[in-house]
Amino acid sequence: MRDSAARYRAMLRIRRFEETILDKFATGIFHGTTHTYIGEEANAVGVLEHVRDGDSVFSNHRCHGHFLAYGGDMRALFAELMGKATGVCGGRGGSQHIHWRNFYSNGVLGSTIPVATGVGLAGRLRGGDDVVVVFMGDGALGEGVIYESLNMAALWRAPVLYVVENNRIAQTTPIELAMAGGIPGRFEAFGVPARDLTSSDVEEVAATAGDVIEEVRETGEPRALVIDTRRFAPHSKGDDTRAESEIAEMRANWDPLVIHASRLGEGERETITEEVNAEVEQAFTTALGDPEPRVEVGAA
Amino acid sequence: MRDSAARYRAMLRIRRFEETILDKFATGIFHGTTHTYIGEEANAVGVLEHVRDGDSVFSNHRCHGHFLAYGGDMRALFAELMGKATGVCGGRGGSQHIHWRNFYSNGVLGSTIPVATGVGLAGRLRGGDDVVVVFMGDGALGEGVIYESLNMAALWRAPVLYVVENNRIAQTTPIELAMAGGIPGRFEAFGVPARDLTSSDVEEVAATAGDVIEEVRETGEPRALVIDTRRFAPHSKGDDTRAESEIAEMRANWDPLVIHASRLGEGERETITEEVNAEVEQAFTTALGDPEPRVEVGAA
Amino acid sequence: MTTVLESLNAGLHAAMETDASVYVLGEDVLDPYGGAFKVTRGLSNAYPERVITTPVSEAGFVGVATGLALSGLRPVVEVMFGDFVTLITDQVVNGLSKYGWMYGGSLDIPIVIRTPMGGRRGYGPTHSQTLEKLFLGVPGLRVLAPSAFLDPGALLKAAIDDPGPVLFVENKLQYQRRLDDPMFSALAIQHDRQEGYASAATAGVAGAPRPQLTIAAYGDMAERAGEAQIKMAYELEIFSELVVLEQLDPLGPGGDLPRPLQDSLRRTGCLLTVEEGTFTHGWGAEVLARAVEASSQKLAVARVAALDSPVPASRALEALVLPDIDSVVGAAQKLIAALDG
Amino acid sequence: MTTVLESLNAGLHAAMETDASVYVLGEDVLDPYGGAFKVTRGLSNAYPERVITTPVSEAGFVGVATGLALSGLRPVVEVMFGDFVTLITDQVVNGLSKYGWMYGGSLDIPIVIRTPMGGRRGYGPTHSQTLEKLFLGVPGLRVLAPSAFLDPGALLKAAIDDPGPVLFVENKLQYQRRLDDPMFSALAIQHDRQEGYASAATAGVAGAPRPQLTIAAYGDMAERAGEAQIKMAYELEIFSELVVLEQLDPLGPGGDLPRPLQDSLRRTGCLLTVEEGTFTHGWGAEVLARAVEASSQKLAVARVAALDSPVPASRALEALVLPDIDSVVGAAQKLIAALDG
């Protein structure tokens, strides 16, 4: 349970990190792709503040925010996107394939869900009350392996929290064109109780997530949390097919930083902003100066 | 809509066919495997009597009953199981891989569900009111591709009836060990309305199936029908791990032939029985005398 | 100056215009986006009712497309990244490739599955692979790859007319290549039939002496091999014949080595296979095996491919793992040296 | 008189007894049934809490097992029929085989996926295939196949101890073979290391003259090749050396031809590869390619495999499509004839 300043800082770190990526992408220093988390910061920060040492976190293609909120090193993430030796995975994984401590992300939608379920199951088999948190988007819900996993999680009582970040779009496809039925119902149909939250207020997210994660810890059973959220930036770095007015409306009503800002004094906000700007600048410059990987590769 | 005698005959044809297979299997004339439909005859007969010429039917490993109820030739099915040239697929497919007119079966659980959905979609794109009926067991519901298919069926309005024959067991695995949540809910969660029917009375099955298929035809939308049923015989030809008392209870309370018999006069039943016995005997002997396939094979 | 991308896009437009039974399915294929790599651009504007954007359900929509094909329609399915063909393996191997045969041989399954393979964009291990080898040697399936040396759009249109199933393997970096690239003006290129409706191109530096070496390649690596061929001729006086194949499997009639490749090998007695996928159990192994089995003399042989490793994201590491012009040149030099020495 | 089935079952029992982190997952693996082919028989009675029967969710439970492996447990997964590996391709190719490498090289993924391939039982096109070729050449994955000439149970136990992922390819008809089959008493068999913990067996008819031909094979076809070898020696005076490999991929250190096969080829200069899977792009193509690449002299080579067709259900058609003893004999005769002629 963090205070308002800590949460503001955590969200701002993600926002500035992602802005820096988008801003500098054109220069070509980032080889590859990126999927920025701008607008969705409250989810990662609100959910992951409840994660403890033995817990595990699984993420998807849009993993920068999750990684930073988990406690991942900003310079190492910059370096990974630059393909440097100091990158989180030494430049092997890039933006979508990150692993550090108990944090894992993979670029194949849905594919991490059974794996996260297995890590949860292993926790129960070993004993203890570690939990697993796994993030997925609304689009990923098209993948059948997710439902195979939910069924096993419920059958075998795997302490896993399935978090759906429902930004109502998959790449360019609005949810209406991709999803029949409703999201919570898809979890409940497989024996996984689900909560639905429409908010990008980090306090609300943190409160609800805290309750559900506690529930998972205590019961040792799977739960789902569906968070209605908004993606402000393009899917990747490229063109956004959505109307500008639509984006403007989102930024006006859904910005977690704006919503949370009011809880801090102006001075406090300015200090945090300056410190975060400096931290990001510093992490970026350091990564930029980091060495390329030693060129020798062998299959695992 | 058939009369009682026709339904009795249709169910008895399946029963005798399957009994003959089990009875003769040990002799080695059937190369391969089999999954008999004994005890579930009311489903195939009650559902498929509503199928018209332009409609399509997809089946699974337990397809003999569906094929015969669809109108498939008994001698050709015997011949296919014997690997004869006169077999439904010339001996290529065997027990699980049958195709005749608009009837298709495949041995990979779940794999036919998207294909059946596509055939349904094609019908809607072409226009007209043909429907598709696809059968699956409770165990097959473990396959994720089924849920991918339901979602598309609902999104794109495919006129498909998904029939779950819930005999509460998959090979040797009781449903309690394999399924969390409930079956109808799994369809509804993906926007496919479902009906649940607990009965092996062919009249009840026919009535409910008739309503639902009519609904699919009129709305052009997918529906599900979940039929609680019982498998009397072993999964395949081999050992049955269930208690004999359990089987005895099933045979006593769930036998569609017994349940339906009361509606026919004894004389009528005897005539039908004699005729069916003769027909099956005849089909079997003819198939037995049929030629082996000409031995020449090339990939399609 | 048509690009491979424009040619493929035109092929799709032509197919949809001439045949009302052609449908396009895939993720994000609708305009204005027109697909992740823009191959389907303009189709949904022109034929709104025949372009269907799908949920992220690769196995499911390939199965649905199989149902369309079973019903006599001609679906063209896009799998957004070639890496995701791993999700459709069952529908391809146990489904659409078998139906025609196992149901007695009476059924057509006119489906085309298009997907872009390939790396060099830093997308990392799950978005950079060249995985067609998973689907080489699947009975009942035809595997094609367009080439800038031939006609990508025409090949795609022919594949759509094919009564049987086709896996159509594109490549991310190939999209921007020009069909009439002046870079290749130095090459004399001869076109032949390969098998069915697929063609082969045999290229040599115009006016060069007798070729010492045959290079067999396809797709984007064929174009890189072409650059290597020119470089070798002018800088190293190594003269080669490049045989570009549109059909990866079956290679030729009855699966035998295609005629143009046989002819070239008769001239050179030396084979270098080139592909972007990983080395072991790649396309080159079968080509090499067929060539050796068919040849009475001893052939000099070698294969150029990616290292047996996942594709790293980092530019430096990716360049190390993936084969390129210099890998072709280097392998050719070693082969020739071995012959001379 | 231990059978392959008993040996594998004993290997599983030994692994579960000596290592409490070993878990078994699969469909219908519980006693009294003990799995569709009985390989897991007795395990759930002995270790009820470590044997988990799964829903029919191949992709899902392989992914779940990957999670167990990531957590330091040692899952052994059974896929009921080898034909269904098509459903786990993504979890294998983009998941468990990559994690160790792509996450920086620090992770162990000690998972074993066991599955029975093979036909000759009339199960038809989706229950009779030999599909390991889909997974040959997947970086980070080791593919093993037990042999009655070696020690199936020991190999399985070693695979379970392996810190990396293993695909363990069994064969339906192989299960009933005897390890000490008197049929093979005529053979002198030498055992060598192949690569890692995998072994190779080199067999020749005792007291036979210098071998003319090397036969490379694995799994059930290796045993059929052994029968062919004896038949050829006594009936046709064709003398061969049979090299049985437990590891299909990587073949040897660095993927090179394993030592015992190299040695035999040096003796015979003639290679016949034998497998039950379809011909094109099979295991034999890579073995042949590696052999030719490694050899300075001209090798005589040929491959025995199934026809490039689905596996029909009918006994007559199935026998036509699948290779057997006579296919090996026939191919050997042709090779030898070509050498002499």
Ligand SMILES: Cc1ncc(C[n+]2csc(CCOP(=O)(O)OP(=O)(O)O)c2C)c(N)n1
């Ligand atoms: C199996 C698979 N199919 C397709 C893609 C390509 N892809 C990457 S992100 C994306 C959209 C995902 O949408 P969603 O799950 O809602 O997450 P969001 O991007 O909205 O955060 C797609 C289709 C992929 N990465 N994996």
Ligand SMILES: Cc1ncc(C[n+]2csc(CCOP(=O)(O)OP(=O)(O)O)c2C)c(N)n1
């Ligand atoms: C993908 C796949 N996995 C496993 C099997 C093996 N198998 C054949 S039938 C069966 C049980 C099916 O149970 P259910 O779907 O309930 O149908 P039922 O046999 O009860 O009619 C299994 C596991 C298969 N055929 N396909």
Ligand SMILES: [Mg+2]
């Ligand atoms: Mg989304």
Ligand SMILES: [Mg+2]
């Ligand atoms: Mg069942």
